Amino acid sequence: MRLRIGFVGLGTIGEPIANNLRKAGHDLTVWNRTPSKAAHIVSKGGKLAGSARECATGRDLVITCVSDEKALDTVLEGPDGVLEALRDGDVLVDMSTAGVRAARSVSERAAARGAGFVACPVLGSRSAAEQAQLVLVAGGPAVARERARPALHAVSARIFELEDAAQAALMKLCVNAIGGAMITGFGEALALGQAGGVPVAKLVEVLQASSFHSPLYLMKGELVERRDWAPRFAIALAEKDQRLAQEAAADLGAKTPVNDTVRRVFADAAQSGRADKDIAAVAELFFEWVAKT
Amino acid sequence: MRLRIGFVGLGTIGEPIANNLRKAGHDLTVWNRTPSKAAHIVSKGGKLAGSARECATGRDLVITCVSDEKALDTVLEGPDGVLEALRDGDVLVDMSTAGVRAARSVSERAAARGAGFVACPVLGSRSAAEQAQLVLVAGGPAVARERARPALHAVSARIFELEDAAQAALMKLCVNAIGGAMITGFGEALALGQAGGVPVAKLVEVLQASSFHSPLYLMKGELVERRDWAPRFAIALAEKDQRLAQEAAADLGAKTPVNDTVRRVFADAAQSGRADKDIAAVAELFFEWVAKT
Known part of the structure; x- marks a missing residue:
């Protein structure tokens, strides 16, 4: 029609x-x-x-x-x-x-x-x-x-x-809250591994052989390897999604410690000049944090 | 041989x-x-x-x-x-x-x-x-x-x-750190969704249609739906893995805010009597936290 x-x-x-x-x-x-x-x-x-x-x-x-x-x-x-x-x-x-x-x-x-x-x-x-x-x-x-x-x-x-419109909106926030935990946990682990001599590609390969494997890690792992931060999904938008999830959680009385941390990581990434970079660039932030300690 | x-x-x-x-x-x-x-x-x-x-x-x-x-x-x-x-x-x-x-x-x-x-x-x-x-x-x-x-x-x-033996040990900790972020983020989002009227099964279905999909969510989503907490991988062991990752991070000078939070969630879950339950039972903890607020 x-x-x-x-x-x-x-x-x-x-x-x-x-x-x-x-x-x-x-x-x-x-x-x-x-x-x-x-x-x-x-x-x-x-x-x-x-x-x-x-x-x-x-x-x-x-x-x-x-x-x-x-x-x-x-x-x-x-x-x-x-x-x-x-x-x-x-x-x-x-x-x-x-x-x-x-x-x-x-x-x-x-x-x-x-x-x-x-x-x-x-x-x-x-x-x-x-x-x-x-x-x-x-x-x-x-x-x-x-x-x-x-x-x-x-x-x-x-x-x-x-x-219900509100439930559709909430559904999206919940899915992206999970994605946020995934990508920040991923970036953090890549930096930890690299600090101990484990190459990014090797870690992604082992991760993908585990039951934690996900298309997200395959896609973003390649971007991290290439240091390609062109925005497929920008950090500023990811931070906004986490903020909206926190707002929803506050209204519904849900406790969200993971989301709180994820949002802080995205906010740190945005404030360090990465707002318009892809969410994969949280890895770069963690690499930087290792280098500075 | x-x-x-x-x-x-x-x-x-x-x-x-x-x-x-x-x-x-x-x-x-x-x-x-x-x-x-x-x-x-x-x-x-x-x-x-x-x-x-x-x-x-x-x-x-x-x-x-x-x-x-x-x-x-x-x-x-x-x-x-x-x-x-x-x-x-x-x-x-x-x-x-x-x-x-x-x-x-x-x-x-x-x-x-x-x-x-x-x-x-x-x-x-x-x-x-x-x-x-x-x-x-x-x-x-x-x-x-x-x-x-x-x-x-x-x-x-x-x-x-x-x-290198140390790198193999680190590799495992990195992979499980990612898995820890995944399962705690998942449990938290399921509770947030449920608080807003989104059923667990529906949220898992949408998540699995996204690029965040993973066998982990399929397996653990079914356990959460059935409230089946028999230990495939016990919370006490997951908490131990996060602790070992933190130890490695401290030795290597890596900053791990996500892991810190994940470990705290596992520790809360263990301390609330869930140490020997499956990691899927972190969802139960988040459900409880919603109910109590």
């Missing part, structure tokens, strides 16, 4: 998602704070809106995909914002990782305009997004999810559906 | 290893602090020694497999200990996870008696040990590794060989 889609946010993940919606034949209008990022999509037939509001006006589906809950509020609120455009029966899907509080709050604000809301955080890197192989966790009312489904299928390998 | 093997330590991992050495046709003599654990092996033709020293006397290969560095010293030292039995050209293999300091120290003590030493910590559970599917990291002089090889092959799926 061909949908008229308004897509707001053409960042690392948003741009390839929007591009796949275009390729799937949907009628695509995009908006981005920096319009130059829309050039490729517009050259292929997508339309460029003059504001988030215009992008969201008169669409079958409005999708937002931005970096965090503040960026989300910026595109949603105000006279030029998405919410201003929503009418009764409209559907808004947010593919950002904006946390549980944002999922609840946007859900309420959309409902106040008669619109259905689906929190739909994505799992996967830019390359997964490019290949339409993302994993989606879509939470919201059945009728809104049904409207969104053709678009979500066009960009993903797999969709997990939940009744 | 049929070896005369003295095997000391018939615990959770040692017993199936020794049994596979017997099945592979080696001439096996065993010793264990609690002799009843030798019953099965003796009924199948293994010999039971009266002391660790007797077990190690006149063998082509002596293997120890005990719980930690203290237990190792107990079977090695004293008039009835393994070291007393070692002669020039003998080979001692330790399959315990006893840490880097122990690997260095045992290596020196064996060398003082003219014996070669291989630190050979194992990766894998009891069921991997039963199926001769362990992963081994064997570190020591080439001539000693060569002597040990037929025995090591008989009990493992894969052997990584290193020149």
Whole structure:
């Protein structure tokens, strides 16, 4: 089914998602704070809106995909914002990782305009997004999810559906909290091994032979070996995800000592000039810490 | 090649290893602090020694497999200990996870008696040990590794060989440090999700669809769902491994905030009566922490 889609946010993940919606034949209008990022999509037939509001006006589906809950509020609120455009029966899907509080709050604000809301955080890197192989966790009312489904299928390998937007948001934070523990534990162990003369490649090889093996270690181990810190998933975003998990934990009364430490490591990595580097660069931070002691 | 093997330590991992050495046709003599654990092996033709020293006397290969560095010293030292039995050209293999300091120290003590030493910590559970599917990291002089090889092959799926005993010991600690971060991060996230209404099974399913997937989460997720805490790998041993990693890190000047936290979680779990439960039971601790806040 061909949908008229308004897509707001053409960042690392948003741009390839929007591009796949275009390729799937949907009628695509995009908006981005920096319009130059829309050039490729517009050259292929997508339309460029003059504001988030215009992008969201008169669409079958409005999708937002931005970096965090503040960026989300910026595109949603105000006279030029998405919410201003929503009418009764409209559907808004947010593919950002904006946390549980944002999922609840946007859900309420959309409902106040008669619109259905689906929190739909994505799992996967830019390359997964490019290949339409993302994993989606879509939470919201059945009728809104049904409207969104053709678009979500066009960009993903797999969709997990939940009744509740807040639970979808929480699910994503939980998965990324685990990923955060994995990558920081990995970087720390690589530095410990290296300090004792164990090469990174050898340690990754043994790890991958154990029941702890994971595609993450294979991918990130290669990056660490090459000292390639180009951002597939930037440390600043990982730190934000851990912050949102802590916020959710505080609201739910959960104790998260591991997450607290992981967030501190990401924060240290960001503050030492690695905010825009890939999460694999936490290894570099641990290498530096060994060298300095 | 049929070896005369003295095997000391018939615990959770040692017993199936020794049994596979017997099945592979080696001439096996065993010793264990609690002799009843030798019953099965003796009924199948293994010999039971009266002391660790007797077990190690006149063998082509002596293997120890005990719980930690203290237990190792107990079977090695004293008039009835393994070291007393070692002669020039003998080979001692330790399959315990006893840490880097122990690997260095045992290596020196064996060398003082003219014996070669291989630190050979194992990766894998009891069921991997039963199926001769362990992963081994064997570190020591080439001539000693060569002597040990037929025995090591008989009990493992894969052997990584290193020149240095201390590096083999460190390798194991690094891999288990990563595993510790994985399982504690997992338990914490399951509790956070559950507090927000996300069922364990659903969270594991989404996690396994992500690039963070690992056999560990599949195995331990099922245990958490069933609240089955029978020890495949006990929390007390996991806490010991983290302690040994911290010790190694202190010696090497490496900073390990993640490991520090993981060890604290394991210690809390042990102190709350879960020392002999499986590491999956850290999830139970986190569930309890949510309930109490």
